Amino acid sequence: MWAEVGLLIACWWALLAFALGPVAISSMPFVWMLAQLTCPIVLVGTYFHFGVHLVWVVITNAAIYAMVGMGVESLREHLSPAK
Numbered sequence: 001m002w003a004e005v006g007l008l009i010a011c012w013w014a015l016l017a018f019a020l021g022p023v024a025i026s027s028m029p030f031v032w033m034l035a036q037l038t039c040p041i042v043l044v045g046t047y048f049h050f051g052v053h054l055v056w057v058v059i060t061n062a063a064i065y066a067m068v069g070m071g072v073e074s075l076r077e078h079l080s081p082a083k
Contacts, residue, residue, distance in 0.1 A: 002069025003062045010061035
């Protein structure tokens with residue numbers, strides 16, 4: 001489920017980039033900040049100054065969300081009181 005959310009978020013940003021263009025997204029500060037928060041691979045691309053193909057953005061975002069989800073779910077089970 002977490003991977004699907006990451007996949008959907010990355011697909012949304014890919015569609016928005018195709019519709020508006022990547023320059024238009026990076027010129028709007030709030031939208032660019034939101035893209036960096038919801039798509040961690042964008043941070044890597046901007047830090048190291050290289051482009052990432054949109055297919056790899058979608059795959060990487062799904063994998064990152066899956067790993068974060070596994071951590072959150074294991075912490076949730078560990079910290080919840082026994083029933």
